[in-house]
Amino acid sequence: xxxxxxxxxxxxxxxxxxxxxxxxxxxxxRATTLVDGSRVxxxxxxxxxxxxxxxxxxxxxxxxxxxxxxxxxxxxxDLVEIDVGDVPIHSANxxxxxxxxxxxxxxxxxxxxxxxxxNDLRDDLRALxxxxxxxxxxxxxxxxxxxxxxxVMANLMSGGGTWTTYNVTAEQLDSRVGVxxxxxxxxxxxxVRGKTQAYFG
Amino acid sequence: xxxxxxxxxxxxxxxxxxxxxxxxxxxxxRATTLVDGSRVxxxxxxxxxxxxxxxxxxxxxxxxxxxxxxxxxxxxxDLVEIDVGDVPIHSANxxxxxxxxxxxxxxxxxxxxxxxxxNDLRDDLRALxxxxxxxxxxxxxxxxxxxxxxxVMANLMSGGGTWTTYNVTAEQLDSRVGVxxxxxxxxxxxxVRGKTQAYFG
Numbered sequence: 001x002x003x004x005x006x007x008x009x010x011x012x013x014x015x016x017x018x019x020x021x022x023x024x025x026x027x028x029x030r031a032t033t034l035v036d037g038s039r040v041x042x043x044x045x046x047x048x049x050x051x052x053x054x055x056x057x058x059x060x061x062x063x064x065x066x067x068x069x070x071x072x073x074x075x076x077x078d079l080v081e082i083d084v085g086d087v088p089i090h091s092a093n094x095x096x097x098x099x100x101x102x103x104x105x106x107x108x109x110x111x112x113x114x115x116x117x118x119n120d121l122r123d124d125l126r127a128l129x130x131x132x133x134x135x136x137x138x139x140x141x142x143x144x145x146x147x148x149x150x151x152v153m154a155n156l157m158s159g160g161g162t163w164t165t166y167n168v169t170a171e172q173l174d175s176r177v178g179v180x181x182x183x184x185x186x187x188x189x190x191x192v193r194g195k196t197q198a199y200f201g
Numbered sequence: 202x203x204x205x206x207x208x209x210x211x212x213x214x215x216x217x218x219x220x221x222x223x224x225x226x227x228x229x230x231r232a233t234t235l236v237d238g239s240r241v242x243x244x245x246x247x248x249x250x251x252x253x254x255x256x257x258x259x260x261x262x263x264x265x266x267x268x269x270x271x272x273x274x275x276x277x278x279d280l281v282e283i284d285v286g287d288v289p290i291h292s293a294n295x296x297x298x299x300x301x302x303x304x305x306x307x308x309x310x311x312x313x314x315x316x317x318x319x320n321d322l323r324d325d326l327r328a329l330x331x332x333x334x335x336x337x338x339x340x341x342x343x344x345x346x347x348x349x350x351x352x353v354m355a356n357l358m359s360g361g362g363t364w365t366t367y368n369v370t371a372e373q374l375d376s377r378v379g380v381x382x383x384x385x386x387x388x389x390x391x392x393v394r395g396k397t398q399a400y401f402g
Contacts, residue, residue: 012392015257020358022253023236026246035224045227048249051276052223056216056322068269071276075252121257157221191213 011118018116021082028081031088031165032151037158043078043086046150050074053146060185061142073132073143076125083109089151090166094176106133138184145184148177149192156195163199170200212319219317222283229282232289232366233352238359244279244287247351251275254347261386262343274333274344277326284310290352291367295377307334339385346385349378350393357396364400371401 026044033040041049051074058067078086084105087097096102114126131137135144152173155161162168173196182189227245234241242250252275259268279287285306288298297303315327332338336345353374356362363369374397383390 008388009392011260012389016354019250019254019257020236020354023250023355023358026235026242026250027237027239034227035221036228038228041227042246044249045243045245048245048252048276049220049224049227051249051252051272053220055273055276055326056220056318059212068272071252071269071272072256075249075256075272117257125256153217153221154224157224187209188213191210 014116014118015121018113018121021113021116022079024082025079028078028086030086030151031091031162032154033158033161035154035157037161041154043081047075047078050077050143050146050150053150054143057146057185057188060188062138062184065138065142069128069139070143070146073128073140074146076129077132077143077147079113079129080106080109082113088162088166089148089176090162090168090172094172097176103133142184145181145188148180149185149188152177152181152192152196155199156192160199173200215317215319216322219314219322222314222317223280225283226280229279229287231287231352232292232363233355234359234362236355236358238362242355244282248276248279251278251344251347251351254351255344258347258386258389261389263339263385266339266343270329270340271344271347274329274341275347277330278333278344278348280314280330281307281310283314289363289367290349290377291363291369291373295373304334343385346382346389349381350386350389353378353382353393353397356400357393361400374401 023044025047026042028043030041030043030046032046051071054067054070054074058065061067061070084102087102089097091097110126110129114122114129116122117125132140132143135141151162155163163173174193178189178193181192224245226248227243229244231242231244231247233247252272255268255271255275259266262268262271285303288303290298292298311327311330315323315330317323318326333341333344336342352363356364364374375394379390379394382393
């Protein structure tokens with residue numbers, strides 16, 4: 001075997017170590033149900049649905065947002081849950097999601113999971129995930145808006161969902177969800193918030 | 202309400218009619234299992250995994266392939282299964298997948314599902330799906346390669362999977378799967394085929 005073939009083989013082994021590990025995201029369960037309420041959603045299919053949201057709702061993004069970068073972020077955004085699990089936005093009275101403890105655990109998970117990749121891919125995909133988490137660039141802000149609005153739609157369609165589970169108030173919906181959705185997609189939030197009036201007034 | 206607001210509202214209603222309908226892809230079951238063999242995969246999470254394949258295996262594509270277009274195709278490629286169901290590649294001794302009957306049913310499903318969208322999006326996304334199905338452009342050929350190779354990896358990881366279910370021979374693996382993977386990603390197929398020798402020699 002030539003050196004280049006050995007390097008190619010090693011690279012493929014690393015790429016598939018990551019892709020096979022990523023498969024486990026299909027077994028991470030979320031609090032939100034499917035639209036038909038039949039079962040809770042897993043984080044793999046959630047990530048697909050969000051990428052489709054980005055493709056279909058691109059016209060809701062602010063000028064300059066690059067939808068293909070948004071899609072890439074959304075494909076990756078939950079991988080750390082393989083180690084950490086999903087932390088529902090309304091759980092622990094809203095205190096668990098985004099806590100320093102959760103962030104530290106997710107950073108460690110990112111080290112391990114992206115670390116399975118060849119170095120160039122590790123650095124590129126880790127940087128995309130960090131950008132999503134920081135929620136500062138226009139692409140990341142829009143991606144976060146979609147991540148927040150999709151469970152709202154699932155709750156609307158399934159008859160209340162996690163709003164009932166966690167006794168969510170209108171103020172909590174606005175502060176935990178609305179602010180984030182409106183930041184990246186203001187017209188979208190105005191429309192969706194109108195739909196929620198049957199639950200929250 | 203101004204006309205422009207009414208139009209915006211109508212557009213959002215159409216976009217979410219599609220996105221909520223798309224949710225049903227999470228309930229379409231495939232023959233292939235998860236990597237850990239714990240259950241069969243659904244077509245929603247499969248679509249996510251394939252999009253991640255495209256992101257990670259971009260260096261296996263031929264020069265000129267636009268990975269972001271490949272990702273978009275893969276996000277959409279199975280939506281017609283909401284109406285038609287998944288047709289396993291090795292089922293009915295390989296005769297069902299891609300049959301004229303299946304193709305006609307999928308085309309009708311595409312009319313209905315993409316038809317939920319505003320006209321501009323309907324045309325754009327339908328065209329991407331048609332391009333994937335035709336498997337003629339470099340982007341579609343690479344997308345098809347990934348769609349064929351991912352179940353091979355799941356079978357390898359889970360101890361045989363659908364090869365055992367359908368008594369697949371080496372010749373069938375090569376003709377139904379290998380030719381398609383090698384067309385878009387020859388080095389990838391050479392490597393994966395080597396891994397299958399324990400099953401097929």
